[in-house]
Amino acid sequence: MTVYDFDEPIDRHGTDSLKFDRAESRHRSADLLSLWVADMDFRAPQPAIDALVERSRHGIFGYTEPGDAYYAAVGNWMETRHNWHVEPEWFVHTPGIVGALALCVQAFTRPGDAVLVQQPVYYPFSEVIADNGRTVANAALVYGNGRYEIDFEAFERTLTEYGAKLFLLCNPHNPGGRVWTAEELRRLGEICNAHDVLVVSDEIHMDFAQPGFAHTAYASLGRKFADRCVVCTSAGKTFNLAGLQTSNIIVPNPQLRRTLRAQVSKSGYSQPNTMGVVATQACYEHGGEWLDQLKAYLAGNIELVESHLGTTAPELKVMRPESTYLVWVDARELGLYGKDLVRFIEDEAGLWLDCGDMFGKDGDGFIRINVATQRAYLQKALDQLIAAVERRRVRG
Ligand SMILES: Cc1ncc(COP(=O)(O)O)c(C=O)c1O
Known part of the structure; x- marks a missing residue:
């Protein structure tokens, strides 16, 4: 070892x-x-550094598209670490998760629509909403007993008052560090599904749950939740690869996936960063x-x-x-x-x-x-x- x-x-x-x-x-x-x-x-x-050095020695950094081994590595990680089954065809690639959040706002809402967040929250959430001409609808978290809790009634009230179309969920929560329980996520999901609000779950910190806590991938809650969500993952935080700007956006629903892929295409982005693919695969395989x-x-x-x-x-x-x-x-x-x-x-x-x-x-x-x-x-x-x-x- x-x-x-x-x-x-x-x-x-x-x-x-x-x-x-x-x-x-x-x-x-x-x-x-x-x-x-x-x-x-x-x-x-070290295995990621070794893989990057080997690829650097090869010396050609042409366009790259992830292959079977890449999807097997990510899939196996999600399955073994998070009890979450993902299929290779569910992936959409974007240069980082903030980019994915912006693309989701563009793809799934119109200018003027409201997008729900739970502040205090990672500030690019409100930035990608406002910068795209949408309205931030804040269902603020409640601070009590030394941690943040969700006021589900206020959440539903805010959602209906604003007529929100999309919910940007920070799972787990940055900055508060809450690991939302499966029960809390299910309650949020039930409310969103009842009001036809799409959930975009940012799970970039998914691998840091402390002993006694378990991360729940939103899409692993069951079919009716998986069908109405986009889950944003990457090895960026877990293995300190943020500068490689590579992410795996998982969209189980084929129609939503098509819509998001069309938005990615419109932005002009096609293949992911070569070194990001190499490092991500090595980390999920050996990290x-x-x-x-x-x-x-x-x-x-x-x-x-x-x-x-x-x-x-x-x-x-x-x-x-x-x-x-x-x-x-x-x-x-x-x-x-x-x-x-x-x-x-x-x-x-x-x-x-x-x-x-x-x-x-x-x-x-x-x-x-x-x-x-x-x-x-x-x-x-x-x-x-x-x-x-x-x-x-x-x-x-
Ligand atoms: C919740 C959350 N989402 C996304 C990001 C950034 O992701 P990326 O660098 O892939 O855009 C961060 C970085 O701090 C974060 O905390």
């Missing part, structure tokens, strides 16, 4: 990394510790051991955030994620919102984080910490955050 060392420091500067090389072009100080965008500071599994070790490491990092902030900065309430490597922290006791919170995090704590209201007004006053980094780096970031909170406490 290969033992992976996730503590090994890896300098990502000088790689055109969005997280480490683009602070200044985004009007931030270059010396902030960076724990914002959701990629990881770990190398991808299981790496992922299991990674998840144990991430659990340790989550534990560190919880214990460290819990004992020294009671103003910050950690929402323990059930999945994802993103920790959502309720910082409202600091009394800082919007730009003031961002200024505090950057100027006082020296951190680059995604903060609050970019996830929708329901997220204002919260901060999100990406813990997929070396523990020593995370520790340093937490120390800076705690010191800033202590200084603010002393100032009164």
